[in-house]
Structures are given as C-alpha cells and as structure tokens.
Amino acid sequence: MYGFEALTFNIHSGYLEAIVRGHRSGLLTAADYNNLCQCETLDDIKMHLSATEYGPYLQNEPSPLHTTTIVEKCTLKLVDEYKHMLSQATEPLSTFLQYITYGHMIDNVVLIVTGTLHERDVHELLEKCHPLGMFDSIATLAVAQNMRELYRLVLVDTPLAPYFSECITSEDLDDMNIEIMRNTLYKAYLEDFYDFCQKLGGATAEIMSDLLAFEADRRAVNITINSIGTELTRDDRRKLYSNFGLLYPYGHEELAVCEDIDQVRGVMEKYPPYQTIFAKLSYGESQMLDKAFYEEEVKRLCLAFEQQFHYGVFFAYMRLREQEIRNLMWISECVAQNQKSRVHDSVVFIF
C-alpha cells in the first residue's frame, strides 16, 4: 500500500500517532539538560524534573533520593505510556509495539541467567530487569541448567521461542555462551523485526529499515570490538552478524577478520554514513564510540518524526525516551558522586 497511508492510516492509528507525537513534545530539551547539569543535589534534580512531565511520578518520593529511584520512576512513566498505547492499538500496530519490547526481553533473560549462574538472589535480579521486557514466567529461568532446558521450560511460551532455534545446545551455561546466546537471539530478533516491517510496507518499511539497519550495524561493530582477543573464531563471529544492514554482506566479511580497533575503523570508513562517526574519534580510541553511535542514533530517531503515517514514530519515541532516561541516570549519578565535570561525557542531547 505504498503511498496510500494518508488515506487509511488515521482510521486505526491516527489517535495513537497523535498521542505519541504529544509525548515526544514532552521530551527534555537542551535547556532542561543545561539546567539539570547545574544541579547540586539529587533534590535539585527532582525539583527541576517536577516542572516537567516527570513531575507526578516523582512528587511522592521522600526526600533522601537515590539515583535508582529517579530512574525507576522515569521508567515507570515510559512503561505507563507504553501500556496505554498498547491497549489502544489495533493490529498490526499492536504487534509492532510488542516487537519493540523483545529486545528488553532478551536482555532480561540474559540478566537472570547470568545472575543465577553467579548465584545471585532471583528477586534481587528481578528488580534489575527492565519492566518492558517482563513476561509471566521470567522468574523460573533460574531453574534451567542448560540452553535446552531454558528453552523447553520457560522460553517456549514467550515470543522469543522462534529465535531460539539456533542456540539450543545441551552444554552447561557459562558466561561465554550466554553472551553468544544473547547475540544470536538479538540477531534473530532484529531479522524478524526487519522482515515484519518490510511486510508492513510503505513509509513504515522505509523508515524502520533505516533505523534497524543502523541498529544491526552498530551491533556488528560492537560484537567485533568486544570479541577482539577472545577465543571466538572468525566463523562464529561472522554468524552473529544480522543478515541485513548497510554492512551486509561485504562489510561483514571484512569485520569478521578484524584483529584490532583500527582495522574496524578502516572497514567502517568505507561506508559514508559511518565515516562521520569515526571521523570524530581519534585513532585507537573506543571509549567514545558508544556516545558517537548514540548521537547518530538519536539524530536518526528524531528524523523519523519528520514523516507522517508510519509506525516508526513509536519505535523512535520509545528509543528516545530510553536515551533520555539513560541521560538522567548519568546526570544523577554524576551529581550524586560529585563528578560534575564528567556530566557531559555521556549525555546525548535529544533536541
């Protein structure tokens, strides 16, 4: 239905698009961040946030605040908004919205499994999980001993089940293969999400393929950098890259053989969109790469709002809000630990 969204889109999704655009205008602006960065204590942050949309969520918190409380409450707001949108959505938007949460689900599964491996308390772990990625039997993950059990006991009921087909082994879980599992799951998830968006067609496919391709490429780069110096073989590494994106397939071949960060850089600089990201970094530096990628992502997410009648805005809004919460967490941590000079290190301005 390319080009005909304008006729039919508003029948089912017009209301929600309006809602999400309204939410977007509530995102903190650069002026807000500047004010937040000047705060002396967490109470100041609370006071400033009380003038924003976060106000009602923070007003009933007793005074010695903690960073976790702020982050928790801000996330709660996001979750409330998400739930409201999900309950109002019809197909295929509701499926689209659910796809957004699968990434958090994967992270939560990995968090719990790793936690139990290191014999942490399940309830403590559950508190750390992202509320968007919760599912019914998540706590039962602790029972599983290996991948096969993990799948058979718990994940078969979740939407993640189809992604698991590639990583069912009877090996006992350890840190390495959990990390491989995370990336395999993520790869399958991104590919599935990508296919789903292509099936939706129209502006949604166009915008989401751009955003997801960026996500996939970023993951590919991160996997490469993180696996340098580990016993992961080139073929295994190659298998973790998603089968789409700007780097697919030739870039992946080259990334798979990279041995250090400068080689990665060499590969990436062949791709004009990523050239700018790497141009900002000095040689041999990988610390600032995350921030550079986040900045680029935020730029692309904001651009998604320029077009109307597509689902990309929902994805973009959720991601932007998450980035905002990350920013708030960083600012609050810096304020709480008296490291105000480092405030600007990791804050990504959205507007």
Next chain:
Amino acid sequence: MEYLDNLPPMDLMRSEKMTFVQLIIPVESAHRAISYLGQLGLLQFRDLNDEKSPFQRTFVNQVKRCAEMSRKLRFFKDQIHKAGLLPSPHPASQPDIELEELEMQLAEHEHELIEMNSNTEKLQQTYNELLEFKMVLQKASDFLVSSRSNSTVQEREMVENVYSNDDYADTASLLEQEMQPGPSVQSGVRFVSGIICKSKVLTFERMLFRATRGNMFFNQAAADDQILDPSSNEMVEKTVFVVFFSGEQARTKILKICEAFGANCYPVPEDVTKRMQITREVSSRLSELETTLDAGTRHRDKALTSIGFQLVKWMNMVGREKAVYDTLNMLNFDVTKKCLVGEGWCPIFAKTKIQEALQRATFDSNSQVGIIFHVMDAVESPPTYFRTNRFTSAFQEIVDAYGVANYQEANPAVYTVVTFPFLFAVMFGDWGHGICLLLGALVLIARERKLGTQKLGSFMEMLFGGRYVLLLMSIFSIYCGLIYNEFFSVPFHIFGESAYKCRDSSCSDARSIGLIKSRDPYPFGVDPSWRGSRTELPFLNSLKMKLSILLGVVQMNLGIILSYFNARFFGNSLDIKYQFVPQMIFLNCLFGYLSLLIVIKWCSGSQADLYHVMIYMFLSPFEDLGENKLFWGQGVLQVILLLCAVVAVPWMLFPKPFILKRLHTERFQGRTYGLLGTSDMKIDDEPDSARQHQEDFNFSEEFVHQMIHSIEFVLGAVSNTASYLRLWALSLAHSELSTVFYEKVLLLAWGI
C-alpha cells in the same frame, strides 16, 4: 459627534487602569507583606529572576520544605483514605501554629505512622502466613486422606493380584510408600504442599509438568478465604496445592519453581494426630494475632482521625506558604542585601489598599523601616484585569474562552450578559422547560453559600459556576417560550382567545380548508391555533428564520460599532476611516438591506420572494424585479447598494497599509542610520520613545495582515449570517423533539 464625545465613560466595558509599581521590602517584613498581599490578591508580580532555574533562587530551601510537607500531607490523606476514614475538619480547631512547628509535627506524625505501618505489616505477614498454613493444612489433609483411603482400597485389591500384575504392583507400591511417613522420605513419592495466587495456578502447573517431565501429580483446591495482599492492600484469592513427585532433583526444581512463582510452601505432616495438633496450635496463634492486629488498627485509626481533623487546615496552610515563597522567589535582592525589590502590576484603584496592607505588614512584623511602594513607568503593555463579581464572572469566563481582550479594549462580556442567554432562549424557548431550569438555577443560587464551600463533582462544578447564566437563560427562555407559545409543546391561551375560529360549528374542515379570522390578532406571541395545523411548520419556520437573521445582523452591527469605540478610545482614526466605515457599509448594504426587506415584508404583508430578490441582486442587478418588488425605486436602490458594497472591499483592503507605510517613512526620514546607542541608555529609560514604534515595520507583513482581515470580514459577513440561521434550526429541532416527546411518550404513557 458631540453626543458621542459626551458619552459617560464606559467603565464596565474597559478593563481596569493598571499601573506598574515597584516594592522595596525590608527582608524582615517580606514574608508577612507578601502573604498580606496574597490575601488581597490585587498585585501581579513580575518574575525578576526569569533567567534563573528554580533551584538557583533565593528561597529554594523553603519551597523544598513546603513541597516535602505537602508530600507528607498527601501521604496522610492517602493513609486516611485507605483506612476508610473521612477527613472532616474539626469545628473547634486548634490555634494557628507556625510553619516550623507544623513541619516538626508532620515529621513526627509521619514517623509514627510509618512505624505503625511497618509493625502492622509484619504482624499482617505473620498472620497471613499462619492463615495460609491453616488453609493448606485443611485442604492438603483432605487430599492426603482421600488418597490414603483410595490406596487402602487399592491395597486390598492388590493383595489379591499383586503377583499377577507387575505393572500394577509398581503403582501400588508407590501409593503404599506414600502412606507410610517414615520410609517414604528416603525414596519414592513425596510431596510438597503450599499455596499460590489463583491467577498463577495454570502456568505454575504447566511449568511443574515441564520441569519434571510429567512425573508428578498436581492436586489443587480453592482456598475458602481471601487473603489480604500486604503490598496492594487488596483481597486476593488463593489456591492450595499439593504436588506429589519422586526424586531429590525434582524436589529442588519444584522448590525453585515455587519460589519463582511466589508460592508459599508449608510442610504438612503426614501423620493425622500430628496434623491435628499443629492445626490447633495454628488456630490459637491466629486468634491471638487477630486481637493484636485489631488493637494495632484501632490505634492507627485513632492517630489518623486526629490528623484528619487538622488535615484540610494544614494543607491550606502549606499551600499558602508555598505560594508565598514562590512569590518571594520572583523578587530580587537589592545591592545591600537587606531589601527585596519586587515589580508588578496593580489596578490604580487598589493602590491605597495595597499601601494599607503593606503598612499593616510593617507594623505587625515590628520592622524599623517601612515598605517603599512607588509607581514606575513601564515599556510593555499592562495586563488586562476585569473586576468581576459572582454574577458577571461566569460571563467573563465564557468570553475569555474565546480570547482575552487587550489592555483597555472594549469588553464584550458586558453585552454577553444579555446576548448569550437571549440567543440560548431563541433556540430553546419553552416556558415549561424555562420554569424547570429556573427552579434548578434558583436552588443553586439559594444554596450558594453552602455549595460554595463544598467540593463538587466536575459537572456540578460547571453548573454551580454558571448558576447566574442559568438563571438568565431560564428567564429569557420563559420569555421566548411565551412568544413561541410553547409549554412542553402544548399551546396555551394565556393572553386571551385565539384570533381564528372554525368556519362552522362542526369544525370538520378545520384541517383541510382552514380557519377564518374572527378577532383582533392574538395580543402577545404566536396564536395558539397554529399548533397542530397544516401550515404550522411553514409559518413558524418563516417567522423564526427571519427573526434569526434580524438578530444576527443586529449583533454583527453591534460588534462593528464596538470596534468603532475601541478605535476612538485609542485615538486611531485610521481604523475608523479605513476599517469601521467600509465594514459598516459592506454589512448593511447587503444584510442590513435584507433585514430592511424583512421588516417591510412583515409590515406590508407583501408576498415577494426574498431569496429571489437577494440572489438576483447579485446575478442580474439591472433586471426588473416584477412581482417581487416591495417598494418604489427598489431596483435603483439595489444597484446603488451593490456598488457601495463592492467599493467597500478595496476600501478596507488597500488604504490602511499604504498610509501606515507613508507615516512610517515620514517619521523616520533621514534617520536611516538609527539611534546612536549610549552605554547607559536602556530601553526602560525611555518608555515612550520612538523606539517601540520603530520596531520593524514590515510593509508586506502589514499588507498580508490587512488582506487576511478584509477577506475574513467579507467571508465572515456571509457565513455568519448563514450561521445565525442555526438559531432557527435549533429552535425547530427543539420544538419538534418536545412534540414527539409529548405525543409519543407522555400521552401514550398516560394512556390518553
């Protein structure tokens, strides 16, 4: 013109004259002064610390403290609400206390409450555990007993054919082992019993099945009582379960799953006597706990009630304090740091009152230095402030919803007091409905004092706020209803006999041929004989349609005349010459003429078709009117009117922007380089200098603005006239609906 100049000053129509004032308040009396001013409510402070973020301001700590206190108060309110008590202000309230004292008291109360809550929670948890244990004991023992009796029967059977059937022997032996408490622990079937939320049972059972690969037996029964969930304070339904399984590994798995699902496991002894004993123990402890819990709740309720007496007062007080500090944050410290400097707007009439309040503040706070209060010049235009009373405030709010007038601009709310209810009544005229509405409005007004202090629902709030609007609407509705002769769609002969009567005594042809006129016209309103006649609708439609147009033209003229008074007030002769005059000409040449035609038609009883006249006035102005001619010289007049209207459009479009441009260039001729700015010259220093006027005059902008304005007026004149027909449409709908209601519902219900 002279008459216009000698009109009394239209005080009601203009917003209050405002003046910009500066306050210099010594620090020691600042708080008191601001709170007195707040009670007076006649001074609007300007934020002098605009560039500072909220936490950089002077009184941020006090604001924070107030926010903290109001958080505590919200906590109390929530607690009181949860406990099911009603916060009632105590009649004999205690004397006023200081804020610091209140803060301490609140902290104390909060501490006390939190402690009590945690104690209660602990107790509640123990109580829940015991209660669950008791339920598990009851239910699980049922399972165990039934399985035992079954197995004994089976055992009997088994004794006979134990050697004949090996498979059966296996199962039987399992059952057998289960019966015997001692050896069964070491090998074979064991069980875990516990309790779980009802909503989770299905997934729990499925998970157990998967984890043990089906080697288990799940038994469940709904618990009799609901259990209070301590976190959400709600009653939850729970289900007791018993899982039979074999093997140590399965046991750890099951226990882990239980933990993951939040199921509480309780050991149930297999021995009957032991079970009985434990049940007894648990019951006795339960009753003990219950009394403790009750006492705790009673204690808490008492504490909460005592807080509840004061809660409303405290909340008011804290809110007021916060407002005072928020206002203080808008003030600036002067150089010596001993005084606060504030700027703001106040109506001129309030100056003495403000001075009085400030003096009182100085006196009450024993300050050595008085508060300095003086008038300043200001650059920006003053805020609009209308003095309203409880009668006019609702009307003012209706007008403000469409847009607030500029400073000293004519206030349409004055006319709205009459036009709004009257236009309502034109649409919904019915003196029966009007009386109902009148009674409602009177009730609201009579109980004004009582309702004013209460918290009403959002709908009632709206009704109460608009009670005087309702009153006027009902009175006008009765008046219009009398004119329309409508009383729940029943005609009444109030003002004498109908002017019409039947042709003969049988009255058989009344509906077919009609009635004949026998008397003078019905003295007031519509003749009741029209009701139910064949020509009722055509007659009333024509009447109401024409009435609506007349009303509409009158009201639009009123609006334009108001713009004349505005222009005169601001001394803007351009607006009068190039906006007011052409607008009047345009409107009245077209629609004023239509109104004239309507009146002439009514007076003369002519049968001319006004649609035809109006439409052909545009299409072929020079054609002979024929039978639609109403008066001599109509054709010529129409051509003249049409020409005037056509001329009026460019008249209101072109001259004004060009004249403005000429004025602008004349004023600033030879000054194209702009003013030399000296360092100490600020905008504030010369409020009436040319600088403001000079501020970018943009011809194209001005022209586009004027164009939009003209087009809007021309189109508006047409579409507004059409919109006024809505008065007729709604009036028609209303009377038809009430007829249907009367005939199809009331008459049928009464069975007439």
